[in-house]
Amino acid sequence: MRVRLWETPRMLRKKIPVSRISPALAPGQPVSLKSLAAGLGLAPATVSLVINRAPAARSIPNRTKDRIFAEAKRLNYRANFVARSLRHQRTFTVGVVVPEIGEGYGALVLSGIEEHLLQEGYFYFVVSHRHRANLKEEYPRLLLERAVEGIIAVDTPSEHPLPVPVVSVSGHRAIEGVTNIVLDHSRAARLALKYLFDLGHRKIAFIRGQSFSSDTAPRWRAIEEASNELGLPVNSKLTGELEGVSSSPVLGYEVTKQLLATGGEFTALFAFNDVAAIGAIRAIRETGRKIPEDISVIGFDDIQSAAFQNPSLTTIRQPLRKMGEIAAETLLKRIATPKNIRHPKAVSIEPELIIRESTGTASR
Amino acid sequence: MRVRLWETPRMLRKKIPVSRISPALAPGQPVSLKSLAAGLGLAPATVSLVINRAPAARSIPNRTKDRIFAEAKRLNYRANFVARSLRHQRTFTVGVVVPEIGEGYGALVLSGIEEHLLQEGYFYFVVSHRHRANLKEEYPRLLLERAVEGIIAVDTPSEHPLPVPVVSVSGHRAIEGVTNIVLDHSRAARLALKYLFDLGHRKIAFIRGQSFSSDTAPRWRAIEEASNELGLPVNSKLTGELEGVSSSPVLGYEVTKQLLATGGEFTALFAFNDVAAIGAIRAIRETGRKIPEDISVIGFDDIQSAAFQNPSLTTIRQPLRKMGEIAAETLLKRIATPKNIRHPKAVSIEPELIIRESTGTASR
DNA sequence: CGGTGCTGCTAAATCGATTTGCTAGGGCCT
DNA sequence: AGGCCCTAGCAAATCGATTTAGCAGCACCG
Numbered sequence: 001m002r003v004r005l006w007e008t009p010r011m012l013r014k015k016i017p018v019s020r021i022s023p024a025l026a027p028g029q030p031v032s033l034k035s036l037a038a039g040l041g042l043a044p045a046t047v048s049l050v051i052n053r054a055p056a057a058r059s060i061p062n063r064t065k066d067r068i069f070a071e072a073k074r075l076n077y078r079a080n081f082v083a084r085s086l087r088h089q090r091t092f093t094v095g096v097v098v099p100e101i102g103e104g105y106g107a108l109v110l111s112g113i114e115e116h117l118l119q120e121g122y123f124y125f126v127v128s129h130r131h132r133a134n135l136k137e138e139y140p141r142l143l144l145e146r147a148v149e150g151i152i153a154v155d156t157p158s159e160h161p162l163p164v165p166v167v168s169v170s171g172h173r174a175i176e177g178v179t180n181i182v183l184d185h186s187r188a189a190r191l192a193l194k195y196l197f198d199l200g201h202r203k204i205a206f207i208r209g210q211s212f213s214s215d216t217a218p219r220w221r222a223i224e225e226a227s228n229e230l231g232l233p234v235n236s237k238l239t240g241e242l243e244g245v246s247s248s249p250v251l252g253y254e255v256t257k258q259l260l261a262t263g264g265e266f267t268a269l270f271a272f273n274d275v276a277a278i279g280a281i282r283a284i285r286e287t288g289r290k291i292p293e294d295i296s297v298i299g300f301d302d303i304q305s306a307a308f309q310n311p312s313l314t315t316i317r318q319p320l321r322k323m324g325e326i327a328a329e330t331l332l333k334r335i336a337t338p339k340n341i342r343h344p345k346a347v348s349i350e351p352e353l354i355i356r357e358s359t360g361t362a363s364r
Numbered sequence: 365m366r367v368r369l370w371e372t373p374r375m376l377r378k379k380i381p382v383s384r385i386s387p388a389l390a391p392g393q394p395v396s397l398k399s400l401a402a403g404l405g406l407a408p409a410t411v412s413l414v415i416n417r418a419p420a421a422r423s424i425p426n427r428t429k430d431r432i433f434a435e436a437k438r439l440n441y442r443a444n445f446v447a448r449s450l451r452h453q454r455t456f457t458v459g460v461v462v463p464e465i466g467e468g469y470g471a472l473v474l475s476g477i478e479e480h481l482l483q484e485g486y487f488y489f490v491v492s493h494r495h496r497a498n499l500k501e502e503y504p505r506l507l508l509e510r511a512v513e514g515i516i517a518v519d520t521p522s523e524h525p526l527p528v529p530v531v532s533v534s535g536h537r538a539i540e541g542v543t544n545i546v547l548d549h550s551r552a553a554r555l556a557l558k559y560l561f562d563l564g565h566r567k568i569a570f571i572r573g574q575s576f577s578s579d580t581a582p583r584w585r586a587i588e589e590a591s592n593e594l595g596l597p598v599n600s601k602l603t604g605e606l607e608g609v610s611s612s613p614v615l616g617y618e619v620t621k622q623l624l625a626t627g628g629e630f631t632a633l634f635a636f637n638d639v640a641a642i643g644a645i646r647a648i649r650e651t652g653r654k655i656p657e658d659i660s661v662i663g664f665d666d667i668q669s670a671a672f673q674n675p676s677l678t679t680i681r682q683p684l685r686k687m688g689e690i691a692a693e694t695l696l697k698r699i700a701t702p703k704n705i706r707h708p709k710a711v712s713i714e715p716e717l718i719i720r721e722s723t724g725t726a727s728r
Numbered sequence: 729c730g731g732t733g734c735t736g737c738t739a740a741a742t743c744g745a746t747t748t749g750c751t752a753g754g755g756c757c758t
Numbered sequence: 759a760g761g762c763c764c765t766a767g768c769a770a771a772t773c774g775a776t777t778t779a780g781c782a783g784c785a786c787c788g
Contacts, residue, residue, distance in 0.1 A: 083744035102475040111466040249672040310674040447774035
């Protein structure tokens with residue numbers, strides 16, 4: 001038989017200070033279900049059923065339920081999340097893998113992801129691999145060890161199939177079990193090139209992305225196609241490539257210096273991203289040429305600072321925040337769905353041309 | 365007595381496919397300690413002791429240890445993190461509260477935090493409150509419910525004392541149990557103003573931060589002091605204030621427009637941060653004035669894009685990444701330390717003046 | 729031969745919550 | 759009075775790993 005250590009009702013009436021009620025209530029000690037139940041003179045099972053509004057609590061009279069709720073509230077009881085996770089085999093946690101935090105791209109996607117996940121009661125771990133191969137390998141493992149229910153990989157192609165749902169933002173590799181959220185690169189390339197073409201540009205230079213960025217290849221393919229459609233085959237002399245792991249405009253600056261020094265003439269430059277475009281603008285200016293009068297520059301992404309460059313940057317906008325939200329939404333949907341059910345292999349996102357000051361009619 | 369379901373050695377010799385060995389090994393099913401032990405014909409306790417290299421495993425002969433390690437490796441056994449957390453009452457997880465992800469400031473601090481935490485085997489949850497009071501209240505609670513071992517608050521003063529260590533980056537409020545990582549604002553203000561003064565500037569305008577940003581008040585106080593020291597009392601007509609929650613340069617643009625329209629003459633502008641400075645530059649230019657010839661502009665923070673503005677931005681650098689790293693380091697140190705031991709109330713960080721193109725000698 | 733000590737391992741309790749399957753006691757019906 | 763049902767709630771198993779206390783068997787000693 002259990003011993004009633006004290007008379008609950010009297011206790012409530014007299015408002016005995018917390019510290020006097022139970023040793024388990026030393027300030028700072030979190031309240032456990034067991035101590036809560038003991039305080040009420042009930043079994044933990046009963047309290048659990050009531051608090052979780054389980055159907056099995058049907059037969060518990062309201063009088064008792066109220067007593068339980070009141071006491072739980074008074075002691076500010078919160079079920080231990082870890083214990084609950086263990087029991088339910090659910091952590092309501094996902095992992096997010098990004099190349100790095102701190103540059104426009106990843107941070108924006110992240111903020112979209114965060115918005116949706118928290119709304120749905122999920123938390124997330126972030127890991128950034130900074131393009132180091134061993135970290136790309138190891139982090140997904142660590143995340144799985146932490147029992148995440150799914151993974152979102154941003155600009156990071158997944159190598160191995162994983163035992164949890166994976167959604168990839170700009171991942172670009174068809175892997176079993178991975179849903180890809182990708183920009184419609186064909187449309188993006190056509191938007192940009194058609195626009196330049198209509199402004200009279202015929203000699204267009206390009207800056208490709210680094211080989212490790214998963215957008216590089218598909219975007220380049222799309223550019224080649226769109227160029228051919230316009231009858232302007234890509235000139236390899238007018239093509240540079242970002243080199244290095246950093247996400248600073250310096251990379252764009254350096255390629256552009258080279259292009260200007262060794263390549264042929266051009267009246268427009270299509271950069272792999274806005275950060276590179278910013279560097280390019282500086283390089284072009286240093287040779288005394290004006291933007292957009294002598295050379296038009298168009299970027300990609302529409303990061304926050306693009307609108308506030310001088311001149312402000314014409315660019316192809318990727319709705320990065322939106323893509324993050326969609327990634328999160330897709331992931332949660334897949335987590336909630338039994339494994340054997342089909343899920344979409346890819347979700348396509350529409351780009352948008354944002355015209356600002358860095359582009360104008362061709363000089364010749 | 366336990367039943368040996370199969371002869372382990374033979375099994376190893378014959379390389380029976382995994383799926384045939386045990387029902388617990390259906391692909392995708394993670395291996396539990398129990399099934400691992402059963403496969404070896406040992407008790408879970410034994411396996412646990414050996415795998416954790418516990419001192420109590422002293423008496424287990426190497427022969428057995430090797431057998432255990434081999435089997436664990438073969439089945440790729442990883443201890444369930446949730447179960448382990450429950451047992452040890454440790455989660456190796458901290459919470460990070462930021463105003464928002466996606467603008468330069470928070471993202472940079474975050475990347476410093478991440479670097480240090482992951483190195484030390486900790487993971488972190490990020491929540492962004494977007495300056496909404498209810499979220500600022502609720503998120504710390506949610507994080508505690510998730511059993512984080514500590515919290516880092518970025519530019520977010522904590523209101524209530526929490527039952528875990530808290531480290532605040534630019535928090536600026538003396539709360540029991542919170543360690544503050546703050547820039548030395550006096551020095552920052554002196555660096556900037558002395559520099560402008562030496563360039564001949566006597567009429568200096570200022571853009572203050574929003575009232576909700578915790579750097580606003582201390583920085584302003586420091587500016588007033590430094591101004592007085594130089595014999596240039598702050599002119600309220602030349603003082604604007606950022607308004608609104610966004611972190612876009614538009615805010616700086618708008619205040620500056622106002623200052624230019626209604627304030628007096630000035631030859632230099634000291635903005636609350638780089639983002640505001642970028643907006644200010646645009647506003648100034650739109651009136652036909654040149655930077656730095658007519659007006660010098662100095663920012664604050666040294667975000668990544670500051671160096672690649674046109675003109676590039678003179679600014680007071682806060683070592684944001686570093687501050688994140690120090691915050692993480694301080695937090696982990698406090699987590700590892702018994703509660704009753706004294707901990708520093710504040711850690712001061714040195715700013716640095718970065719001179720670029722947006723400032724020059726005074727025009728008059 | 730009884731005792732001591734070592735070797736090699738295990739049983740059981742624990743972390744905190746959940747959930748299934750029960751039971752004690754009372755009321756009601758026949 | 760016996761049977762049945764309902765009410766109110768509880769015991770125990772479970773999630774997976776850890777850890778303490780201790781057991782069985784053998785060797786060796788006196």
